Each structure stands twice: as C-alpha cells, then as structure tokens.
Amino acid sequence: xTEVAVVAxxxxxxxxxxxGTTNGVEMLVPIFDEVYTxxxxxxxxxxxxxxxxxxxxxxxAFSFISAVDAIGAFPPIHESxxxxxxxxxxxxxxxxxxxxxxxxxxxxxxxxxxxxxxRRVLSLQLDPYTVAPLWPDSxxxxxxxxxxxxxxxxxxxxxxxxxxxxxxxxxxxxxxAQFGGETDVAALLDADPVADPLRRHDIAPVTDGxxxxxxxxxxxxxxxxxxxxxxxxxxxxxxxxxxxxxxxxTSPSTRLAGEAVGTDGVEVAxxxxxxxxxxxxVRDELGLGDAVRINPSGGTLTGNPMFSAGLARIGEAxxxxxxxxxxxxxxxxxSGPALQQNLVTVLERG
Amino acid sequence: xxxxxxxxxxxxxxHHRSKRTDVSMPGxxxxxxxxxxxxxxxxxxxxxxxxxxxxxxxxxxxxxxxxFLADALGANGKPLLRVHTAGSVGGSTALVAASLVQSGVxxxxxxxxxxxxxxxxxxWALSIRVPFTMPVGAGAxxxxxxxxxxxxxxxxxxxxxxxVVAAKDRRNGALNxxxxxxxxxxxxxxxxxxxxxxxxxxxxxxxxxxxxxxxMVIGDERAGDDSPAPAWIHATAMRTEPTTFAGRDQxxxxxGKDAATELWRQAGITDPLSQVDTAEIYVPFSWFExxxxxxxGFAADGEGWKLTEAGETALTGRLPVNPSxxxxxxxxxxxxxxxxxxxxxxxxxxxxxxxxVDGARTALGxxxxxxxxYFSMWLVGAVKPT
Numbered sequence: 001x002t003e004v005a006v007v008a009x010x011x012x013x014x015x016x017x018x019x020g021t022t023n024g025v026e027m028l029v030p031i032f033d034e035v036y037t038x039x040x041x042x043x044x045x046x047x048x049x050x051x052x053x054x055x056x057x058x059x060x061a062f063s064f065i066s067a068v069d070a071i072g073a074f075p076p077i078h079e080s081x082x083x084x085x086x087x088x089x090x091x092x093x094x095x096x097x098x099x100x101x102x103x104x105x106x107x108x109x110x111x112x113x114x115x116x117x118x119r120r121v122l123s124l125q126l127d128p129y130t131v132a133p134l135w136p137d138s139x140x141x142x143x144x145x146x147x148x149x150x151x152x153x154x155x156x157x158x159x160x161x162x163x164x165x166x167x168x169x170x171x172x173x174x175x176x177a178q179f180g181g182e183t184d185v186a187a188l189l190d191a192d193p194v195a196d197p198l199r200r201h202d203i204a205p206v207t208d209g210x211x212x213x214x215x216x217x218x219x220x221x222x223x224x225x226x227x228x229x230x231x232x233x234x235x236x237x238x239x240x241x242x243x244x245x246x247x248x249x250t251s252p253s254t255r256l257a258g259e260a261v262g263t264d265g266v267e268v269a270x271x272x273x274x275x276x277x278x279x280x281x282v283r284d285e286l287g288l289g290d291a292v293r294i295n296p297s298g299g300t301l302t303g304n305p306m307f308s309a310g311l312a313r314i315g316e317a318x319x320x321x322x323x324x325x326x327x328x329x330x331x332x333x334x335s336g337p338a339l340q341q342n343l344v345t346v347l348e349r350g
Numbered sequence: 351x352x353x354x355x356x357x358x359x360x361x362x363x364x365h366h367r368s369k370r371t372d373v374s375m376p377g378x379x380x381x382x383x384x385x386x387x388x389x390x391x392x393x394x395x396x397x398x399x400x401x402x403x404x405x406x407x408x409x410x411x412x413x414x415x416x417x418f419l420a421d422a423l424g425a426n427g428k429p430l431l432r433v434h435t436a437g438s439v440g441g442s443t444a445l446v447a448a449s450l451v452q453s454g455v456x457x458x459x460x461x462x463x464x465x466x467x468x469x470x471x472x473x474w475a476l477s478i479r480v481p482f483t484m485p486v487g488a489g490a491x492x493x494x495x496x497x498x499x500x501x502x503x504x505x506x507x508x509x510x511x512x513x514v515v516a517a518k519d520r521r522n523g524a525l526n527x528x529x530x531x532x533x534x535x536x537x538x539x540x541x542x543x544x545x546x547x548x549x550x551x552x553x554x555x556x557x558x559x560x561x562x563x564x565x566m567v568i569g570d571e572r573a574g575d576d577s578p579a580p581a582w583i584h585a586t587a588m589r590t591e592p593t594t595f596a597g598r599d600q601x602x603x604x605x606g607k608d609a610a611t612e613l614w615r616q617a618g619i620t621d622p623l624s625q626v627d628t629a630e631i632y633v634p635f636s637w638f639e640x641x642x643x644x645x646x647g648f649a650a651d652g653e654g655w656k657l658t659e660a661g662e663t664a665l666t667g668r669l670p671v672n673p674s675x676x677x678x679x680x681x682x683x684x685x686x687x688x689x690x691x692x693x694x695x696x697x698x699x700x701x702x703x704x705x706x707v708d709g710a711r712t713a714l715g716x717x718x719x720x721x722x723x724y725f726s727m728w729l730v731g732a733v734k735p736t
Contacts, residue, residue, distance in 0.1 A: 001454050049590075055434075056413035061406035061475045062436055065720050068592055076605035079590035079724075080442055083407065083414055083434040092431070092446060099353045099453035124413040129374060132412070238430040241418045256427060336417040341430065 003218035004097045005228035005350055006322070009315030010034035011211040014178040014303030017114040018208040021066075022058035024110030027210035028070035035106070035214050039224045043072060046214075047102025049079040050093045052086030052109040053307045056121055067110060078102065085109060086211065087272075087310035087333030087343050093215055094234055103217040109308030110210035118206050118306070125337060127241060138337060139203055143195035145248040145338050146277040150197055154249050157197060160276040161188040164201035164301055171298025178205050178303040201301075204274035209305025211312040218350060229318035229329070229347040233261030236343035241336070248338050254285040257344040266346065268293045268320050269330040270313040274300050278339055282332055286344065292330075296320070310334065310343065318347050355735060356451040357574030358581040358699070359458070359567045360390025361692040366530040366562035366680040369468035375415060376422030382563035382685075383423065383462055389701070390567035390577070397567070398456035399429040403443025403463040404684030405436065405719075408475040410466050423462065435590075437632070437719025439463065440564065440687025441726030444715075445586050447568050448728070452583075457570045463688040464563035472559055472683060491556060491635065493721065495548035498637040501601045502550065507640065507655035509550060513541035515636035516555040516678060518664050523675025525665075525704040530560045530680040541636075555636035555678075562682030564689045574734070581695035581730040584712070585616035593721040600722055606645040609725040613714075614647065617729045622714075623648050623657075626729070628670045628697050628707040629714040630690040634677045639663065642716065643671070646727075665705065673697065673705040687717030691728055698732040 012027040020026030036042060049071065053064045064081045071077060082088045086109025093105035122138035149155045162185055171180025183201070191199045214224070221228035237253035237260075240246055263286050271286075271294060273279035279301075283294060295301075297316040300309050310333025317331035327349040335341040362385025364370070370378055387393070400423050402416040412418065416432040423430070435442040440463040447461035465472075472489070502509065517538045524534035536554065544554040574580040589609040591598070610622075619625045631646070633639045640654030648669060649657050657663055663671035672678070674693040677686050694715035696702045702710075716727045 054413065055406050055408060061408045062720065064434070065436060065593060065723070068590060073590055073592050074595060074598075074604070076589040076591040076603075076608050078588055079435075080433065080446065080588060081435050083432050088431060092449070095446075095449040095453045095455065098455070099449060101353065101449075121413065124411070125417050127418045128410070128412045128415075131418075236429050237427055238417075238420045238425050240426050241420050252427065336414070340417060340420075 001098045002100055003230055004094050004215055005218050005221035005230040006213055006318035006347065007216050007221050007225040007228050008035040008038045008214040009319050011176050011312050011315060012209050013176050014207045014209045014305055016206060018112060022063055022112045022115050023066040024053065024210050025067060025070040027110055028067065028108060031210060031212045032070060035212055039214055041104065046104050046106045047078065048093055048096045048105040049077050050089040050105065050107050052082050052084050052089040053111060054083060056124060057111050057113060057306055059115055085307050085310035085333050085335050087314055090213060090311060090314060091234055091236060091343065094231060097215060097217050103220045105215045106212065107215065107311065108210065108212040109311045111306035111308060112208045113206045113306050114208050139195045139198065141337050142275045143198045146197050146275065149249045149277050152249060155277055155280050157189060158185060159280065160202050161185045163276040163279050164188060167295060167299050167301040170296050171302035174297045177298045178207055180298055180302055198275065202276040204300045204304035207303050207305045209303065209308055211308035211315055213311060213315050221350065225322060227322055227324055228350045229321035230350040232346040232348045234345040235260035238341040241340060243338060249281065251281050251285045251339045251342060254282050254339065254342040257342055258286040261344050261346045263287055263330060263346065265328050266292055266330045267326045267328055268296060268317060270295055270297060270317040271332045272300055272310045272313045272334045274304050276301065281339060314345055321347055321349050353452040354454050355571040355574065356448050356568055356583045357577065358695040358730065359569045359573055359577045360386050361566050361695055362386030362389055363528050363564045363689060364562045365528050366560040366682055368559060370466065370561035371468065375410065375466050376419055378466055378561065379419060379462055379464055379563050380422055382565040383460065386565035386567050392458060392567055394424045396458050397424065397460045399450055399459050400425040401431045401433065401443055401447040401459060401461040403433040403439040403688065404465055405439055406475055408470065409472050410469040435719060436724045437683060438687050438717040438724040438726045439719065440685050440689065441691055441715065441717030442588060444566060444688055444691045445588060445726055445728065448583055448586060451568055451570050458573055459568050460565065461568060462563060462565040463685040465682040465684040466561045467559045468561050491548040491551055494635055495551050497600050497722065498550060498635065501637060501641050504601065505652040505655055510538060510542060511640060511655045511659050512550065512555050512636035513538045514658055515639040516541045519672050519676045519678040522665060522673050522705055523679025526675045529675045530558050551635050557634040557677045557681040560680050560682040562680060562685050564685040564692055566692050579699045581698045582734050583728055584731045584735045585613045585729040587612040588726045591723050593723055601641060602645050602651065603722050605723060606718065606725045609727055610646045613727050613729055623669055625712065626669065626714050627710040627712050628673060630674060630693040631671055631716045632677055632687060632690055632718050633672060634681065639671060670707045673702065673707055687726065690717055691715035695730050698730050
C-alpha cells in the first residue's frame with residue numbers, strides 16, 4: 001500500500017477569544033494560505049479534503065458546512081468530515097491516500113470554544129440517561145482522575161506542577177502559543193485549587209484555534225517538501241465510557257494504540273494532554289523514557305484549540321522532521337472524558 | 351497501488367417509527383447491529399473496527415454520542431470513527447467503512463448510522479439562525495420547495511408526477527416490514543388531495559420523521575469469497591460544493607453530477623439506465639426522484655419526469671427506484687443514506703424479500719445532504735469486480 005507523508009503544517013494563533021464566527025473561516029483562510037505557499041500547491045491540486053469540528057461547540061447544527069467556504073469549494077471537491085478532533089480526519093485522509101484513491105489531501109480542524117462554557121458543553125458527551133443529567137463537567141472529571149493518581153502514589157502535586165512549568169517554559173519558543181514563560185514550581189503549588197486537586201496550571205486554557213496539515217503520497221511528497229515526515233504508523237482505540245468501569249489512572253486505549261504503531265526510538269513526542277496528570281498517564285502508556293523530549297511546542301497546556309489540538313500535536317511532531325531537527329517523532333491525540341479515546345502516530349524522516 | 355476489493359457481508363435495520371420510546375439509543379443501535387451481524391454470520395471477535403455516522407448531534411441532544419455508545423457497539427479496545435457529513439452521512443459513513451477495508455487496514459468493519467429524532471426536534475435543529483444561513487424557517491421543506499418549483503418551470507413537468515413518485519414509494523414501503531409508513535392503498539389521487547405544505551410539496555409527498563438505525567458489515571475479498579451472497583463494491587464517490595454562491599444550480603448541482611460521473615467511470619458504466627438494475631436514491635420530497643434521475647445521468651436534463659410518469663421507476667419498470675419505499679417511507683435522517691446503500695446491497699444479495707427486483711445484479715445507493723451540496727454514492731454488484 002502507498003506510504004503517506006506530512007508535507008506541511010500550520011496553525012492559527014492560540015487565543016482566548018477570536019472575533020470571528022464559529023465557522024472557523026476567519027481562522028482557516030490564513031493558514032490554508034500558509035500551507036499553499038509552503039508546498040506550492042493550490043486548491044485545485046488537493047485530491048481529498050477532510051475536517052474535524054463539533055456542532056455542539058459551535059452551538060448549531062451543520063457548522064462544518066459553512067467552513068467549506070474557507071476552501072472556495074467550486075468546482076466541487078472530494079470531501080468528508082468527522083465529528084471528532086481533526087487528528088481522526090487525518091486518519092481518514094491517510095486511508096484515502098493509502099488506498100491509492102488520491103495522492104494529496106488537506107486536513108483541517110477548527111473550534112471556537114469561547115462561544116460557550118466549555119466545561120459544561122463537554123458534559124454533554126456523557127451518557128445522556130444516567131450521567132449527563134448530573135452535569136459533571138470536564139474539569140471535575142479530570143480532577144477525580146488526578147485525585148485517584150495522588151492517592152495511589154502514581155504522582156504528586158509537585159510532579160504535576162513540573163509538567164506545567166516545563167510546558168510554559170517551552171511555549172516561550174512557540175509564537176502561536178496562548179501563553180508561556182518561566183514559572184517557579186513552588187509558586188505554582190502555592191495557588192488555591194480550582195477543582196481539587198487541580199490548580200489553574202494543571203488545566204489547559206480555553207482556546208479558539210484551528211490547524212491544517214497537508215498529506216501526500218510518499219512519492220509525491222518529495223516534490224512538496226525537502227524532508228517530508230513519513231507516517232510510519234497510525235492507530236487509534238477507544239475505552240469504555242463508563243467512568244467507574246476502568247482504572248482512570250491508566251489509559252488502555254493509548255497503550256494498545258502505542259503498541260500497534262511501535263514507539264521505540266522516538267526522539268520527540270507531542271502529547272495531547274489537556275491536564276498535567278494526563279501527560280504522565282499517556283507518557284507511561286506509550287513507554288516514553290526520560291530521553292524522549294515531550295511537547296517542545298509547549299503542548300496543550302499552553303493552547304487547547306478544541307477539535308484541532310490533536311491535529312496540531314501531529315503537526316508539531318511532523319514539523320520537527322520537516323525542519324530536520326529529528327528523525328523519528330510521535331504525535332498523540334485524545335478525545336472524550338478522561339482520555340477515553342486516543343490516537344497515536346509515529347513519523348519518520350523519509 | 352490499487353484499492354483492495356471489499357464487499358457487504360450483511361445488513362440490518364430497525365423497525366422505523368416516529369418514536370421508538372421502547373428503546374434507548376444503545377438499544378436502537380443494537381437492534382440494527384445485531385441483525386447485520388447475524389446476516390453477515392460474524393461474531394464480535396470478527397469485527398476489527400467500528401464506524402458510526404449520524405446527522406447533527408443536536409437531533410438527540412448528545413455531543414459526540416459515539417463516545418457513550420462505545421460499550422454498546424463492542425468498540426472498547428478497537429478503533430471507532432464518527433462521520434458527519436449532513437444528510438449524506440449514512441452514505442459517507444459506509445464509504446469510510448469501505449475505505450478501512452479497501453486500504454488493507456482491516457478485514458471486517460462494522461458500520462452503523464442512526465437518528466433518534468424523538469429525543470429532540472429536528473425541524474428546529476435544522477432552522478439555523480442568521481447570519482449563518484438565510485432564514486427559510488420551517489426546516490427542510492421550506493428550504494427545498496423553491497428548488498422543486500424551479501425544476502417544474504425548467505422541465506415543464508406536469509404537476510401530478512410528484513404524486514406518482516409518492517404513491518409508488520409508499521406502496522413499495524408497504525412491502526417492506528421495516529418501513530415506518532406502509533400505505534398499500536395510497537393512490538396518485540389521494541396524494542394530490544392531501545394538504546399542501548410547501549407549494550408544490552404536499553403532505554403525502556414529504557418524508558416522515560423517524561427513529562431508526564441501519565448497520566452493515568463490510569469485509570475484504572477473502573471474507574467476501576467466504577460469504578454465500580455478498581454485495582461487491584464496484585465504485586464509490588463523494589463530492590461537496592458550498593451552500594450558496596452566485597450562479598449556483600441548486601436544482602441540478604454540479605457536485606452531484608461530478609460524483610455520478612466519477613462513479614460511472616470507476617465502474618465502467620457508459621449507459622446507466624441500461625446497465626444498472628435498480629437504484630436506491632435519496633428522495634425526501636417526491637420531486638427529487640426526477641431531479642436526481644437527471645443529476646445522476648439516468649435521464650437527460652429536463653427528461654427525468656418522463657421515466658417516472660411512464661412507470662419505469664416502479665418495481666416492475668426498467669429502473670426500479672426505491673423498491674424499499676425509500677426516504678418517503680422511513681427517514682431516520684442520519685441512517686437514511688446508509689439505508690439507501692444497504693438496500694442497494696440487499697437487492698444484489700437477493701435478500702430484499704417482497705420488494706426484490708427480479709434479476710438485480712447491479713444496484714446504486716445514493717445519498718445527499720446539506721442544501722443539495724453533499725453527495726455520496728456507491729455501486730454494488732452480485733459479481734466480484736474485475
């Protein structure tokens with residue numbers, strides 16, 4: 001089957017609030033332009049389009065339909081959409097190239113979280129008959145997960161603060177990050193909890209944003225980028241939605257996906273962890289040792305654009321290869337409450 | 351490298367009703383899934399991945415319901431994908447499931463699409479406020495009626511042809527034990543006597559709101575060879591265009607024409623009317639039958655209504671269209687596209703029961719969505735593609 005490579009990645013600035021519509025068009029047009037410029041491709045050269053977004057985040061049905069206005073989709077295009085993080089749209093596009101149907105694809109994700117109250121919106125992902133009516137919000141559920149890890153000795157509050165401090169420090173080198181800077185772990189730990197035991201620094205910010213990746217068959221990729229990032233493997237799995245039915249300090253779906261792609265020899269990993277303790281879970285499940293550089297972009301803790309943050313992790317991991325800084329990197333995306341669903345991809349210098 | 355061959359191994363669907371209050375969402379899906387797995391003669395351990403499709407989450411009031419449905423779909427520890435491409439989603443979902451096999455990633459994939467409209471109110475979920483779309487009010491009928499009026503003006507079709515479609519589809523639906531509306535005694539005259547809703551669309555020319563689900567198991571070449579009567583996938587196509595732009599032909603959209611051209615090209619079909627035995631076409635309002643016959647290339651522009659009027663789209667006609675009763679008889683929105691795809695498969699598998707088209711060897715499944723802007727289709731056959 002055809003090998004597939006990432007040839008370009010761009011993301012909109014991660015910001016607390018945009019003035020644009022929930023269509024994403026205002027965030028998408030400039031970043032489409034970036035990847036067109038970088039690859040020399042135009043709209044007419046793209047064989048398949050696939051996006052990820054959410055109607056609930058936008059607050060209305062069919063929000064993704066207006067997003068195709070960012071493309072200028074006439075003459076008509078070969079296009080699909082997942083109601084998931086766009087990392088899964090990338091998976092669908094990967095299939096289309098792999099099966100030889102097309103040799104280029106453009107994948108994008110967008111979300112305007114500022115349009116609603118994110119932690120309550122995400123409550124509507126829960127079982128509508130028995131759980132959602134109680135309105136447990138996304139931060140509270142993550143706090144339960146963090147608490148279980150503290151009590152079992154899996155991590156300490158200091159471990160979590162160190163993840164936050166490292167992320168903020170790294171984000172200073174990322175012009176698209178929402179914030180960054182030097183912080184003192186002791187000072188972070190002095191803050192009051194927001195959702196005990198989670199403090200502000202443990203929780204990803206609310207972010208408006210968008211991201212785009214261009215994929216190409218490995219053969220075509222050589223013409224489009226100097227150092228294409230070849231997808232060595234891409235796998236995803238889901239766990240039970242029942243929060244009481246699994247050990248929340250683990251992520252079996254991450255482990256299965258990681259084992260299926262093979263994570264040995266990874267130099268850099270971009271992990272989609274909207275909470276500090278979740279980075280520790282994912283890192284452990286993927287068997288990433290101390291030598292692996294985690295989230296050099298600053299990661300999700302310094303910018304969490306819903307429905308494109310996972311795609312952006314793959315983009316950041318690919319960028320290290322496109323820039324010639326690494327030869328084998330890993331991108332991870334998550335979806336659902338408490339790391340319910342996870343995707344892992346390994347990228348390699350072609 | 352060429353696509354791997356793939357085939358439908360089994361199909362299943364719920365009994366569609368306006369309110370399936372006897373089951374939860376997981377219960378509704380399992381009704382379809384369990385039937386598809388029995389039909390395909392597979393167990394849970396045979397399923398490598400699950401692909402779920404449905405129309406907007408606002409129709410049930412659950413954000414990304416596939417997350418909470420993972421248990422009921424036996425997806426834990428497996429890959430689960432969720433597709434959403436408006437009304438065409440049931441078709442697009444089937445195509446994503448097919449891609450998982452055609453790309454050589456998986457051997458057997460379970461795919462399911464559903465809508466439980468009684469959990470919410472689809473008409474108002476579809477009435478999107480300005481500034482995102484122009485205010486048409488009153489859901490899909492108000493949106494599409496002007497397109498139908500335009501078709502009547504352009505084609506000069508006599509006004510009873512819509513009623514011919516409605517009476518045919520509802521009578522076909524009466525032969526389908528799963529159909530929501532089963533009206534064996536409906537006539538062209540009774541349709542024409544029904545209440546006018548959105549001129550020229552009358553009450554009996556309008557799809558119902560249904561709760562329902564549809565599932566299929568799609569397998570690779572080896573699984574197809576082992577199956578007693580698979581439906582081989584001969585061609586697939588998807589196309590999209592924007593909702594609104596100056597000069598857009600909403601009656602005969604370019605995206606639909608392009609998708610059909612691609613489909614016929616892949617399958618080596620040069621004369622669809624002669625070479626296709628039956629078609630399950632997404633017809634939510636009666637007049638969309640002649641409109642899509644033209645868009646798909648079964649008839650020349652302005653001529654589609656003549657096939658319908660002459661009875662050529664009836665069960666005994668030259669190209670039986672919607673022998674299952676179609677969307678006019680059952681409309682669980684998210685599942686309606688997959689029903690078209692699976693009913694096409696059932697015809698070539700010889701499993702369509704009382705609405706089986708004699709000698710059906712090649713069948714079209716078609717779905718569209720949004721403002722006539724999302725199209726997905728497949729062509730299935732009783733014989734393995736060469």
